Amino acid sequence: MPVALPALKIRNTNIRVPIIQGGMGIGLSNFTLAGAVSRDGGLGVLSSAALDRILSQRHGRKMNAREAAAQDVRDAKKIAHGAPMGMNIMVAVINQYRDSVLGSMDGGVDVIISGAGLPLALVEIALEHPRANEVALVPIASSGRALEIICKRWLRAGRLPDAVVVEGPLAGGHIAWRTEEEAAAPANRLENLLAEVFEVAKKYGNFPVIAAGGIYGHEDIQKYISMGCAGVQMGTRFLATQESGAGEEYKKLIVESSEEDIELASRVGSPCGMLFRVLKKSPFYQQALKHERAPNCDKGYLLNKGKCLSKEENEKTFCICNGLLASINLNKLEEKNLYTVGAIAHRVKKILSVHELMQELQGLNFEVMKPLSSSF
Numbered sequence: 001m002p003v004a005l006p007a008l009k010i011r012n013t014n015i016r017v018p019i020i021q022g023g024m025g026i027g028l029s030n031f032t033l034a035g036a037v038s039r040d041g042g043l044g045v046l047s048s049a050a051l052d053r054i055l056s057q058r059h060g061r062k063m064n065a066r067e068a069a070a071q072d073v074r075d076a077k078k079i080a081h082g083a084p085m086g087m088n089i090m091v092a093v094i095n096q097y098r099d100s101v102l103g104s105m106d107g108g109v110d111v112i113i114s115g116a117g118l119p120l121a122l123v124e125i126a127l128e129h130p131r132a133n134e135v136a137l138v139p140i141a142s143s144g145r146a147l148e149i150i151c152k153r154w155l156r157a158g159r160l161p162d163a164v165v166v167e168g169p170l171a172g173g174h175i176a177w178r179t180e181e182e183a184a185a186p187a188n189r190l191e192n193l194l195a196e197v198f199e200v201a202k203k204y205g206n207f208p209v210i211a212a213g214g215i216y217g218h219e220d221i222q223k224y225i226s227m228g229c230a231g232v233q234m235g236t237r238f239l240a241t242q243e244s245g246a247g248e249e250y251k252k253l254i255v256e257s258s259e260e261d262i263e264l265a266s267r268v269g270s271p272c273g274m275l276f277r278v279l280k281k282s283p284f285y286q287q288a289l290k291h292e293r294a295p296n297c298d299k300g301y302l303l304n305k306g307k308c309l310s311k312e313e314n315e316k317t318f319c320i321c322n323g324l325l326a327s328i329n330l331n332k333l334e335e336k337n338l339y340t341v342g343a344i345a346h347r348v349k350k351i352l353s354v355h356e357l358m359q360e361l362q363g364l365n366f367e368v369m370k371p372l373s374s375s376f
């Protein structure tokens with residue numbers, strides 16, 4: 001039975017529907033998607049990855065990372081009629097991290113969500129900005145231990161997390177584990193990670209805990225709320241909406257996919273060393289599996305200890321930035337497309353509008369929830 005979902009409050013930001021649309025780079029959780037989600041009562045989250053390129057093209061003038069982050073927030077807020085807006089900033093995009101934080105704050109962002117590494121420096125950077133007090137700072141953590149490290153470091157800088165997103169192994173994009181065995185271990189199931197994180201969150205002031213990774217529908221959301229989560233973060237369902245930045249081919253492959261079409265890239269993987277979930281049929285991934293793409297990285301966004309390993313070799317890694325930029329038509333090089341998805345992508349059978357999806361997730365639109373062929 002559908003139940004009314006409680007509103008979510010993160011620091012000063014009130015979110016009517018406790019659904020955060022996860023940040024999806026590069027260019028997938030764009031201003032049209034995040035704007036539509038916030039307009040519909042959830043929290044839309046932009047991705048700061050490669051915004052300098054994306055916004056320079058959108059606005060026809062050269063923008064640096066800070067200007068681009070500010071403008072993307074403004075563009076999305078216009079669509080959202082001023083409703084709260086989030087920005088996802090990946091630690092691994094190290095060279096633009098500071099500019100992305102400050103630029104988002106310039107543009108009026110309400111919530112910064114940061115992961116893909118431990119966001120240890122986030123508070124210190126945010127405190128440089130005059131809006132620091134207004135903006136919620138939310139780390140992504142995949143264990144109680146990671147959250148404890150973050151809390152200790154943030155406390156020294158004078159702030160605690162305003163909420164935490166706990167991302168389990170079924171999520172799209174990068175996940176926190178380095179081997180498939182670790183990702184599949186029962187101890188790392190989202191439910192078990194949440195139990196650890198609740199303990200740490202309680203110890204540091206009981207801030208809201210948000211569950212992420214593998215959440216498909218209204219019943220899943222109810223389940224995590226009844227476990228004590230204040231809300232959920234969802235990526236894959238929003239990727240497969242009309243408003244997302246994914247192209248037609250990407251969406252088609254999602255709708256047509258079966259479980260076997262989704263894989264954690266590990267034989268050859270992301271240069272940042274974390275597992276990365278892909279659609280096996282992505283042309284860029286197929287090429288990488290055969291080691292046919294010559295080692296090259298001319299982008300320099302996602303770095304591991306200051307460098308992109310796939311600049312030097314193609315046996316173990318592939319340059320995901322080149323593949324992701326190609327798949328949003330923003331790569332001057334002739335590169336093939338790379339598609340990342342979450343483990344539930346094969347359950348998506350229709351591309352909905354954000355409004356239809358938000359209705360379904362709240363249990364408000366029964367027709368969308370049940371296929372027409374069902375027996376009632």
Ligand SMILES: Cc1cc2nc3c(=O)[nH]c(=O)nc-3n(C[C@H](O)[C@H](O)[C@H](O)COP(=O)(O)O)c2cc1C
Binds near residue numbers: 022167171233
């Ligand atoms: C296509 C795609 C791209 C993603 N990119 C990012 C990203 O750039 N940064 C990040 O922190 N998380 C990223 N994620 C993770 C999402 O924000 C979200 O936490 C996750 O997808 C939740 O799992 P779900 O896809 O099962 O709903 C991405 C997920 C997807 C599906």
